[in-house]
Amino acid sequence: MPEIERLERLAERLRAVEPYVPPPGAKIRGWNLVLAAVEQSNTARLRVHPIRRLVLATLAATVLLVAGAVAASADSLPDSIFYPLKGVLENTRGALTFGASDQLAYHLDLARTRLTEAQAMFARHRVDLADQALSALDDQLNDAALVIQAEKQSDPAVGAAMENRLRQEIATHDAQLAGLQGQVTNPTALNAIMQARDRAAQALQTAGKNGKSNGNPGASPNGSGQGNGTASPHPTPKR
Amino acid sequence: MRPLGKAASDDDRPLIERVRKGDQDAVRALYERYFDRIYNYVYARLGRAEDAEDLAIDTMTRGLTRLDLFQDQGVAFSSWIYRIAHNATIDHYRRHGKVVLVSLEHAPALESADPSELAVEQLSNADLHTAIRDLTDEQQQVLILRFFQDLTAAQVASIMGKSVGAVQALQHRALGSLERVLQGRPVN
Numbered sequence: 044m045p046e047i048e049r050l051e052r053l054a055e056r057l058r059a060v061e062p063y064v065p066p067p068g069a070k071i072r073g074w075n076l077v078l079a080a081v082e083q084s085n086t087a088r089l090r091v092h093p094i095r096r097l098v099l100a101t102l103a104a105t106v107l108l109v110a111g112a113v114a115a116s117a118d119s120l121p122d123s124i125f126y127p128l129k130g131v132l133e134n135t136r137g138a139l140t141f142g143a144s145d146q147l148a149y150h151l152d153l154a155r156t157r158l159t160e161a162q163a164m165f166a167r168h169r170v171d172l173a174d175q176a177l178s179a180l181d182d183q184l185n186d187a188a189l190v191i192q193a194e195k196q197s198d199p200a201v202g203a204a205m206e207n208r209l210r211q212e213i214a215t216h217d218a219q220l221a222g223l224q225g226q227v228t229n230p231t232a233l234n235a236i237m238q239a240r241d242r243a244a245q246a247l248q249t250a251g252k253n254g255k256s257n258g259n260p261g262a263s264p265n266g267s268g269q270g271n272g273t274a275s276p277h278p279t280p281k282r
Numbered sequence: 283m284r285p286l287g288k289a290a291s292d293d294d295r296p297l298i299e300r301v302r303k304g305d306q307d308a309v310r311a312l313y314e315r316y317f318d319r320i321y322n323y324v325y326a327r328l329g330r331a332e333d334a335e336d337l338a339i340d341t342m343t344r345g346l347t348r349l350d351l352f353q354d355q356g357v358a359f360s361s362w363i364y365r366i367a368h369n370a371t372i373d374h375y376r377r378h379g380k381v382v383l384v385s386l387e388h389a390p391a392l393e394s395a396d397p398s399e400l401a402v403e404q405l406s407n408a409d410l411h412t413a414i415r416d417l418t419d420e421q422q423q424v425l426i427l428r429f430f431q432d433l434t435a436a437q438v439a440s441i442m443g444k445s446v447g448a449v450q451a452l453q454h455r456a457l458g459s460l461e462r463v464l465q466g467r468p469v470n
Binding site for chain 2: 046049050052053054056057058060061062063064065066069070072073074076077078080081083084085
């Protein structure tokens with residue numbers, strides 16, 4: 044008989060072999076064991092879930108903490124632990140501010156903030172921090188003046204309006220500083236306030252100059268500011 | 283041949299999804315679908331009911347508790363469960379050694395009109411089972427899966443990780459070897 048035929052017969056014989064069937068007891072025992080293992084496996088999986096929940100809760104708490112810190116930093120004062128974060132946020136805001144009018148508003152807003160901080164620090168007898176806040180205020184006014192100077196070159200009418208706005212702002216600041224000057228007795232504090240008033244007046248002079256005739260627009264009138272429009276709006280606390 | 287139940291197929295997918303969601307009825311359905319087949323496969327490989335029972339339970343336990351691993355395999359559940367059974371068999375051999383219950387080399391010769399020809403009809407089921415266990419591991423696997431489990435060449439190819447052509451060639455060689463074992467001649 045040819046091999047292919049013989050092997051086909053053998054294959055047919057194999058197909059006819061009765062299968063081994065497990066005894067009913069084995070199948071029941073098997074099911075009980077499998078079920079127990081599956082339930083144990085499910086329980087183990089569920090045990091993992093609380094850990095995942097804990098991780099998610101930690102993440103959520105971290106996000107809330109960061110958001111809370113950001114919110115708390117918005118009104119923080121130079122002696123607060125959140126104050127450095129306030130500086131970061133102000134710098135970010137500055138980087139996203141475009142256009143002369145918006146930049147002027149940005150610098151004037153920060154100048155007002157620095158003045159408020161200085162008043163608060165004087166009230167708390169933190170003359171060092173108040174001095175830093177006043178220096179930062181002058182930097183903002185000077186940067187505002189430089190923005191105006193640049194705008195005058197491209198649009199003198201708009202530049203003049205912006206200069207008028209700066210003048211009004213500085214007048215307001217000066218009135219507040221004058222009031223503050225009358226309240227403090229500490230010589231260092233008095234000196235800091237007087238310097239701040241002088242530098243504010245210089246900033247107004249800078250804004251009044253024609254941009255083309257200003258040989259050194261980057262110089263700050265008080266010598267401490269960056270004066271190039273890229274100064275940090277925020278004083279670095281020295282504690 | 284008595285049927286071993288519903289053939290392995292892609293129908294398992296919905297059941298597997300339900301098992302993963304903790305549905306006990308789906309676990310039961312898969313167990314019912316595969317336990318007898320796995321028991322039969324392992325018994326045919328080992329030849330001992332006690333070992334077959336333990337390994338079949340072990341295979342089903344592993345298969346139904348580690349479905350997370352199955353998702354990554356990219357094969358049918360049926361192929362996966364047979365692979366687990368195969369690996370369990372190999373582990374069993376390693377731990378206990380390969381046991382040959384009866385060697386057909388010493389079995390009485392079967393009568394045939396042509397002495398060189400095998401009297402297939404006179405072979406008992408036990409003779410065939412014992413003879414198969416004298417073959418190589420792959421030859422045993424292909425004969426058991428193709429003829430005892432009634433799987434297609436494609437299904438066997440998936441289980442063994444081979445091409446269909448390779449499975450068909452292996453099946454041909456396995457039948458030739460089985461014939462020689464049954465005739466008491468040396469196997470290739």
